[in-house]
Amino acid sequence: MQKIIAGNWKMNGSKSEINLWCKTFFQNLLEFEKNNKENAFVLINIPDIYIDYTDNLINEYNKKTKYIKVNLGVQNIHQEDKGAFTGNNSSMFLKDFNIKYTLVGHSERRIFEKESNQTILSKAINAIKNQITPIVCIGENLEIRENKQHLDFIKQQVLETTNNVDLTKVIIAYEPVWAIGTGKVPTIEEIEEIGGYIKTILSNKNNLEKEQIIILYGGSVKSSNVKEIVNLNSISGVLVGGASLKGDEFFNIVKNCL
Numbered sequence: 028m029q030k031i032i033a034g035n036w037k038m039n040g041s042k043s044e045i046n047l048w049c050k051t052f053f054q055n056l057l058e059f060e061k062n063n064k065e066n067a068f069v070l071i072n073i074p075d076i077y078i079d080y081t082d083n084l085i086n087e088y089n090k091k092t093k094y095i096k097v098n099l100g101v102q103n104i105h106q107e108d109k110g111a112f113t114g115n116n117s118s119m120f121l122k123d124f125n126i127k128y129t130l131v132g133h134s135e136r137r138i139f140e141k142e143s144n145q146t147i148l149s150k151a152i153n154a155i156k157n158q159i160t161p162i163v164c165i166g167e168n169l170e171i172r173e174n175k176q177h178l179d180f181i182k183q184q185v186l187e188t189t190n191n192v193d194l195t196k197v198i199i200a201y202e203p204v205w206a207i208g209t210g211k212v213p214t215i216e217e218i219e220e221i222g223g224y225i226k227t228i229l230s231n232k233n234n235l236e237k238e239q240i241i242i243l244y245g246g247s248v249k250s251s252n253v254k255e256i257v258n259l260n261s262i263s264g265v266l267v268g269g270a271s272l273k274g275d276e277f278f279n280i281v282k283n284c285l
């Protein structure tokens with residue numbers, strides 16, 4: 028199966044930075060494709076306001092590449108289609124722009140916007156209803172990990188955020204909060220343990236094969252550590268924050284996953 032390499036730009040970007048990102052990423056990619064035919068699923072989750080601008084730009088570049096194309100997603104949606112929810116964006120709007128992916132429940136939204144597992148579940152359900160794949164983010168903080176409560180905590184998060192959801196339409200991103208933006212990464216064994224653990228929980232609960240549960244790892248992923256992470260049995264790809272902001276580093280991450 029193709030590896031999934033997803034970027035999360037968070038609240039970063041400007042027209043000039045997007046131009047530079049595209050120029051650098053695609054220059055590297057076009058050069059690479061002269062001698063390589065490998066493929067991967069590449070996605071960048073960008074601020075909503077830049078969707079149209081970035082989509083137009085990327086469509087032009089995507090026409091030039093043979094194998095790898097860049098897809099666009101967003102970082103959050105509201106759980107309702109429309110209504111009196113000032114300042115929010117709906118997955119129905121995303122359909123207008125042909126956007127097919129959104130993050131839901133990123134830890135920064137859980138922390139700063141107080142999003143609960145229940146809200147995140149509602150967002151995932153709404154996304155699927157509108158033919159958008161939710162990338163449901165879960166992960167423990169340092170205190171929970173140090174108290175060795177992370178397995179129970181993760182179990183509760185995955186079960187509550189995906190309850191009665193068709194898991195073949197969902198991607199799970201395991202992002203330990205203590206690894207996000209810190210440069211600290213769990214050991215390869217720890218990532219594999221959690222990936223396998225999530226697969227077991229969800230496949231048992233939903234009568235699915237383990238292969239049908241797609242799990243990404245996120246938290247301080249960069250070009251130098253991505254290879255061993257994506258080679259793990261339980262991990263289908265990565266969700267990259269800081270290192271997705273520069274076109275050349277993100278390209279190196281994609282290349283090292285192939």
Ligand code: PGA
Nearest residue numbers: 207208246247267268269
């Ligand atoms: P990071 O962020 O790669 O900068 O650690 C990952 C994320 O927040 O998705």
